[in-house]
Amino acid sequence: MPSLLKALSSQVGRKLLTGLTGVALIVFIVVHLVGNLTLFGPPDAFNTYAYKLHSLGPLLWIAEIGLVAVFAIHSYIGLSIWWNRRRARPQKYHVYSSKGAPSRQSLSSKTMAFTGVVMLIFIVFHVRAFKYGETTMTSIPGVDYPVKDLKALVITSFLDPVMAFAYTFVMMLLGAHLGHGIWSAMISLTLSNPQRSAAVYTAGTIIAVLLSVGFLFIPLYIYFTGGQGALIQY
Amino acid sequence: MSQMTIHLKIWRQAGPDVKGAFENHTLDTVNEHMSFLEMLDVLNEELVVAGKEPFEFDYDCREGICGSCNLVINGRAHGPKRLTAACQLHMRNFKDGDSIVIEPARAAAFPVIKDLVVDRSAFDRIIAAGGYITVRTGSAPEANSIPVELEDSTFSFDYAACIGCGACVAACPNSSASLFTAAKLSHLNRLPQGEPEREKRVIAMVEQMEKEGFGDCSNFGECEAVCPKGISIASIAEMRRNYVKATIAG
Ligand code: HEM
Ligand code: SF4
Ligand code: FES
Numbered sequence: 001m002p003s004l005l006k007a008l009s010s011q012v013g014r015k016l017l018t019g020l021t022g023v024a025l026i027v028f029i030v031v032h033l034v035g036n037l038t039l040f041g042p043p044d045a046f047n048t049y050a051y052k053l054h055s056l057g058p059l060l061w062i063a064e065i066g067l068v069a070v071f072a073i074h075s076y077i078g079l080s081i082w083w084n085r086r087r088a089r090p091q092k093y094h095v096y097s098s099k100g101a102p103s104r105q106s107l108s109s110k111t112m113a114f115t116g117v118v119m120l121i122f123i124v125f126h127v128r129a130f131k132y133g134e135t136t137m138t139s140i141p142g143v144d145y146p147v148k149d150l151k152a153l154v155i156t157s158f159l160d161p162v163m164a165f166a167y168t169f170v171m172m173l174l175g176a177h178l179g180h181g182i183w184s185a186m187i188s189l190t191l192s193n194p195q196r197s198a199a200v201y202t203a204g205t206i207i208a209v210l211l212s213v214g215f216l217f218i219p220l221y222i223y224f225t226g227g228q229g230a231l232i233q234y
Numbered sequence: 235m236s237q238m239t240i241h242l243k244i245w246r247q248a249g250p251d252v253k254g255a256f257e258n259h260t261l262d263t264v265n266e267h268m269s270f271l272e273m274l275d276v277l278n279e280e281l282v283v284a285g286k287e288p289f290e291f292d293y294d295c296r297e298g299i300c301g302s303c304n305l306v307i308n309g310r311a312h313g314p315k316r317l318t319a320a321c322q323l324h325m326r327n328f329k330d331g332d333s334i335v336i337e338p339a340r341a342a343a344f345p346v347i348k349d350l351v352v353d354r355s356a357f358d359r360i361i362a363a364g365g366y367i368t369v370r371t372g373s374a375p376e377a378n379s380i381p382v383e384l385e386d387s388t389f390s391f392d393y394a395a396c397i398g399c400g401a402c403v404a405a406c407p408n409s410s411a412s413l414f415t416a417a418k419l420s421h422l423n424r425l426p427q428g429e430p431e432r433e434k435r436v437i438a439m440v441e442q443m444e445k446e447g448f449g450d451c452s453n454f455g456e457c458e459a460v461c462p463k464g465i466s467i468a469s470i471a472e473m474r475r476n477y478v479k480a481t482i483a484g
Contacts, residue, residue: 002437007481011412011444012474015451081408081450088342088409088449094243094256095309095335099316099405102467103459109452110407184453187471194466 014077019188021074022181026211028067029174033214039151040231044140046151051140075120082113104201108179115177122170129157154218155227164223168216175212179205238264238330242277244289245337247346250353254346256335266326270313271296271303273325274336290349296321298462301397304404305350306337311401311460319399319462339404343411343447354400356446357414363442364435365418367427386424393420395463402457402465408449413457415443416473417465423476433480440477 007013035053038045053060098105135153137146158164182204191200221229239262247254261280264273271293278288294300298319305320307313313323328334336350344352369375382390396417403411419436422428428435451470458467 002441002481004481007477010440010477011410011450012440012477015453016474016478081452085408085449088447089340090342091340093306093309093337093340094245095337097309098456099310099314099459101459102455104453104455105407109454112452180453187453187467188474189471190475191468191471194468197466197468 014081015188017073018077018081019185021070021077022185023189024070025074026178026182026185028070029211029215033211036215036218039154039218041233043233046154047138047147047149048140050150051143051147071120071123075116078116079113102197104180104183106180108176109184112177112180115173118170118173119177129163130154133157155222155232158219158222159227161223164219167219171212171216171219174215175208178208178211182207236266236330237262238266238325238328238332240264240273240325240328241331241333243333243335245350246289247338247349250345250347254349264325266324268325269296269321270305270307270323270325271321290347290351292351293321298322299397301399304339304352304354304399304401306339306404308335311339311404312399312462316459317462317464319397322462339400341403341409341448343409344400344403352400354398356448357398357400357411359446360411360415360439360442361418364431364438365422366431367422367425368430369427380426382425390421390425393417393465393469396421396461396465397463399462401460401462403448405456405460406449406451407454407456408452410451410457411443411446411448412451412470412473413461413465413467415439416469419473419476420469423472432476433483436473436476436480440473 002010008017035049038049056063130150130153133153135148135150138149138152140147158167183201186200186204187197191197221231225232239260242259242261243256244259245254246257259277259281261273261277263276268276271291274289274291281288292302292304294302296303298321301319303312303320305312307320307323312318312320313327315323315327338344338346338350338352341352343356344354347353393416396414398414400414402413403409406413419439422435423432453467453470455467458465
């Protein structure tokens with residue numbers, strides 16, 4: 001039997017790793033989304049959430065390092081799969097077309113590498129803007145020193161149309177990535193009942209749309225209400 | 235019986251290491267009852283009569299069971315019809331005046347031998363790596379001496395239907411042989427006869443598939459759509475699961 005390293009670098013192993021890291025990233029974005037949606041909660045909910053997260057200290061660093069590693073493994077293997085196809089078919093077809101269902105070739109599956117790379121670039125700017133960005137300070141109940149006013153930072157950021165629409169666009173790409181991604185991860189990791197394949201695909205698409213809409217609702221709502229909408233309490 | 239005119243654009247390549255190119259031909263005597271391969275026979279006859287070289291293409295059974303025919307027709311492996319091998323495809327699936335592009339399966343692991351014929355011995359080597367069972371040779375064993383659950387025999391039979399045509403590789407955007415390999419594995423792995431080599435088999439066949447230069451799988455599912463036998467992509471998930479089990483058991 002192969003060593004673990006050899007097993008993981010085999011074609012099957014690589015696919016298990018894209019699947020596992022993909023699922024880990026989905027878990028991360030679900031948690032991220034729930035956190036973001038506290039913007040629509042009581043006035044201090046978002047800043048309290050952010051404060052609590054930061055006060056985890058070393059635990060948060062470990063989670064962040066883990067997350068960076070997951071992103072790195074996922075991107076590296078995903079992109080190498082995309083790149084390697086050239087070697088497996090040096091001479092391209094003169095005409096090529098999909099045979100249709102049950103094929104899962106779609107805009108979503110064909111653009112995995114593109115949507116992935118755009119997300120990767122996005123993440124760099126995103127972290128710079130919101131994690132390391134300049135903020136004013138505010139106070140939250142139960143804490144007797146000033147904390148970062150991230151809620152204000154998010155709201156002022158999305159009053160800028162470029163920011164609001166760029167975010168919306170990238171979140172649509174996230175939806176596209178997951179439209180194929182969720183189903184694909186299931187095929188990579190578990191699903192082996194042919195009868196369930198179609199249902200799993202549909203469920204994956206629905207979850208992808210929900211996640212995408214969940215994220216992009218925030219910048220759009222802030223932009224179109226000027227940050228004054230009824231859903232945001234001050 | 236209506237006659238059709240068909241414009242053909244067919245790949246011509248003299249040998250493995252020479253550059254190929256398309257050649258155009260028009261056939262006026264195609265009728266809807268011809269199979270796709272019969273249409274090519276007619277073309278070849280015309281070419282021979284005219285003193286030209288006929289096109290080489292692979293076939294044997296001409297009834298969808300041997301897996302020899304493996305043409306990429308207008309960009310689709312085995313042509314437009316689902317669950318149909320190129321030899322079972324009738325010209326009634328085309329219209330008078332249609333243009334049809336015919337190419338060989340294209341993959342680094344399937345080098346062109348001549349024209350539309352590719353070398354698929356990579357598949358044989360994947361099978362040789364683990365697609366066998368160990369039985370006592372001699373007289374045939376009594377068929378009922380090993381009980382097999384109906385569910386398992388049905389499962390196994392669904393995957394035993396793979397004819398090794400290579401359409402899955404031809405159609406896969408990554409040229410992956412995962413569907414073929416997974417079908418062979420699912421065929422043997424659930425049967426008591428295949429049990430002793432189960433773990434060794436999955437590791438060896440996956441290794442061989444990669445060694446042959448087939449690409450990675452991105453779960454595009456195009457393989458299932460072109461497979462003349464309807465092999466499900468779920469077998470690929472089963473292959474991965476067995477691979478994990480075999481590695482852990484290692
Ligand atoms: C929050 C971010 C992300 C999530 C939730 C996510 C999720 C997923 C999932 C679930 C899959 C399917 C895995 C499988 O086929 O087994 C996948 C595939 C893929 N991901 Fe991501 N991904 C994310 C970010 C990225 C990034 C940043 C990149 C690259 C720069 C990327 C590139 C890819 C590629 C190329 C594939 C297809 C792999 C293949 O062809 O088999 N993804 N992603
Ligand atoms: S899995 Fe289907 S397409 Fe692939 S070789 Fe077998 S019969 Fe042909
Ligand atoms: S010639 Fe045998 S399957 Fe087509």
